[in-house]
Amino acid sequence: MSAFAPRRLLQRPLPFSIPRPSSAQASPLARLPIIRSAPCSSTSRQCSPDSHKPNDIDIRTYLKQSHDRIFESNKKWAVQRSKEDPEFFAKLSAGQQPDYLWIGCSDSRIPAEAITGLGPGEMFIHRNIANLVPNTDLNVMSVVEYAVRHLKVKHIVVCGHYGCGGVKAAMEPHDLGILNPWLRNIRDVYRLHEKELDGILDEEKRYERLVELNVVEQCRNVIKTAAVQKSYMEGGFPVVHGWVFGFKDGLLKDLEIGFEGVLGGIRKIYDLTKETKGN
């Protein structure tokens, strides 16, 4: 890992300079998409006290500056929006009517609205680690239910991305504590497609394919829901899509999961379209 910090360069120009205290810097592992043990992370007891005790004044200054800068940017944004369209905020207050539900990764490099060109009010958004849709996760299940039955979205997009740290971390043989159960979902994807994945000799390509297959499986999980099955049967929507975002070119790749075919296959086992009285 070079000393060159990519974060510094990626961000838009700051309104003022914030020198980052060296001791407060994210550990080198954070720059990689893979979780690794840092040689001397801040929670390690083997390190000398000096090496991980940041300079308190530096930290506090940095925390204040990096806090205040957001409010500066926010004010500028609000002024700019009003300038461009004096009724912008009046319309925003009127309500939302999104056609899209986006289920994407929490990764900081995928601003869903920007890369899709969608404006405020158009896309309902859920983002979690590795864009997962576990059967029994009430968080994402509530999102799908609300988006389909109440907002009546037309498209549900599950969007993964190559170089996903969550996907890579999931495949490392490490005990990550509270992260284990969540990441285990990705290993379940591996198991479902073990033969295909084991047949890919190049490690990078195998990860890329796992990223794709993870998206496909999460699409299946979305389609398994009663909300999606019933809404589609009654109204012809929503359609579920599996996409992958690539950092190298900024492009979305449509995996073309073949929604109707998947839905048909799922109906055999997961059909939930008949109502049970009294429930």
Next chain:
Amino acid sequence: MSAFAPRRLLQRPLPFSIPRPSSAQASPLARLPIIRSAPCSSTSRQCSPDSHKPNDIDIRTYLKQSHDRIFESNKKWAVQRSKEDPEFFAKLSAGQQPDYLWIGCSDSRIPAEAITGLGPGEMFIHRNIANLVPNTDLNVMSVVEYAVRHLKVKHIVVCGHYGCGGVKAAMEPHDLGILNPWLRNIRDVYRLHEKELDGILDEEKRYERLVELNVVEQCRNVIKTAAVQKSYMEGGFPVVHGWVFGFKDGLLKDLEIGFEGVLGGIRKIYDLTKETKGN
């Protein structure tokens, strides 16, 4: 609610015209921040068949157009980014080092990156219905764990917004099926602050205060985690912030929860800083 659809106006100009089939339109309830039963929603059996059977050709055309338009926009975005900075995507590929974790609402009108002015690589993002952080929700707990222990973020922002449909829906006496358990968390917030809220006579103001108190309580939930307590004790960060976004002016309001004070109060009951061997 006027027949005038705000969504149409909010969005950026489309590269081509997409006539929305009337039968595929989101039900009027979607425009309101409150979940209500529509007089003739697509799942209602009282309506005549004609009134809710959309014209299949219209729907399919609309679905295709509204799908393709994203890929058009995405290509333009990628070209534009490369023009502005030829190394943009090379830097993006290098990894993320975010200083901020954003826990916000799924509402389509709050593009977190845009309103904070943060660029790609700067903010790790989780969004769910009503920006909740339930104790036992592995989805958001995994996000906090990863952001604090692996990415070493400096700030955790819980950001609510006035006019939150989730908060209002939670307080309506309706059985919302699978949404009940999730929204019940908001009722728990109400219970914790019943006296204060009942003392606010104006209904709109009472909801606004509930939105704020919900943010404060979710901040408490974040601070209860072992990850935050330990990291702060060892390194002086992250700091947890409670903000509210207003549609009327586009501004972020800092609720100034007083992180250190809250942390101190929480430590009495929720202190998790001592390690237990062998776990």
Next chain:
Amino acid sequence: MSAFAPRRLLQRPLPFSIPRPSSAQASPLARLPIIRSAPCSSTSRQCSPDSHKPNDIDIRTYLKQSHDRIFESNKKWAVQRSKEDPEFFAKLSAGQQPDYLWIGCSDSRIPAEAITGLGPGEMFIHRNIANLVPNTDLNVMSVVEYAVRHLKVKHIVVCGHYGCGGVKAAMEPHDLGILNPWLRNIRDVYRLHEKELDGILDEEKRYERLVELNVVEQCRNVIKTAAVQKSYMEGGFPVVHGWVFGFKDGLLKDLEIGFEGVLGGIRKIYDLTKETKGN
């Protein structure tokens, strides 16, 4: 299903007679292991008001009697235990040191302690619908963690049973609301073994095999945990077993999952035995 109520006969003799009000009786569907819509369940609006409004006095009397009877039985039990062993409760107070963790179904016909002959203090117990161990379910994950790392159990038993209502309900094409996500785990088991199950033409036998395969898959889920993998590597225990209980003969059937073989296969994808520093 005959009008003959099996419950009445199964239970031990009551200390006094409790006439069950007819209107308060469980709907006929409850007697079957399959969830079905009752022709006139108490939540149905098509029924005449008389048919589902129980006689309030009858209900209240029945509720009181069926409540009080427990306390009568409990007192008798406590007296009996003390008679048999005057130090019984002193020992009970001293703590637990269970060798077994039982993960079984909530079904009322499987008293885990009785059918295994284990006494108080010997078996830590978790029971849920269809004895499931979903990756991301914190409830059962907490049970496994506590049992393995703190109580150091030697055996973990996942015990299913033939005629499981949860397993059958899961395969019916009905929208069961909040039950959908939980039961979907069973459909995932079906999908993993679709070919084998589809090859079984007799429906009853297919369900029986699904019950068994569900147990096998839940055993796998237990073995995927870091707690089990690490404890076994270090101490040679716990061993994970898959059993099925049969109502017809009251016998436990050992599915002989071949713990070490399964563990070996799982290690390839789910190995969590290496520690990551700083977590």
Next chain:
Amino acid sequence: MSAFAPRRLLQRPLPFSIPRPSSAQASPLARLPIIRSAPCSSTSRQCSPDSHKPNDIDIRTYLKQSHDRIFESNKKWAVQRSKEDPEFFAKLSAGQQPDYLWIGCSDSRIPAEAITGLGPGEMFIHRNIANLVPNTDLNVMSVVEYAVRHLKVKHIVVCGHYGCGGVKAAMEPHDLGILNPWLRNIRDVYRLHEKELDGILDEEKRYERLVELNVVEQCRNVIKTAAVQKSYMEGGFPVVHGWVFGFKDGLLKDLEIGFEGVLGGIRKIYDLTKETKGN
């Protein structure tokens, strides 16, 4: 804690002798109701290899014997049941019609069926660590839904017990990893009743009161569900009870939560009795 192992004495006489290998014994902490770090637990690296490497032959012998003994006991139980009532298993096969739902602790010392005197088919059972009913826990929520809407139980019992290891562990300032989120629910109970609990100077009595208040709060969580509210409004049942089991005398204590009063208070904030069309 004496070296005297209570487990040995509590259990019913074994059909054959199983010498427990000393190295395979549960760590001393397991005997206590409080989770503590053992001086030399099996996952600790500070211990010499000899001290925690059990004798493999001993372990394997013990594992086999403690496995086989269950099947011996099971066969005896089945024979005994058939002797007492030749139609016992035929009735068991006919289905379940339980009047009670029991939500209790996983603790190995509380055989729910035995202490209540209820027979097979009478009580649907869920047991987890510290008898919790978190809002968003799909495991227990599915149990409540199934028991109320499908089995139409008349009573729901939340039963805690004095000397609960989970409750004590929850209040210790230790990072228990994956157990943290689950146990945090108990700290939330503490917070809700901080004034009362802080006023109890005797630590043991404070814990006993926390055990009781935890039961009361979990009863509230049960009553918050739409299933319970609707069923009670329509049919006058189920009634929710809060009980505590005492190891010292084996008796159940009814906390007399005053179901109707609690329900009334909850209705103000948590009323879910109105149906929303189309959901």
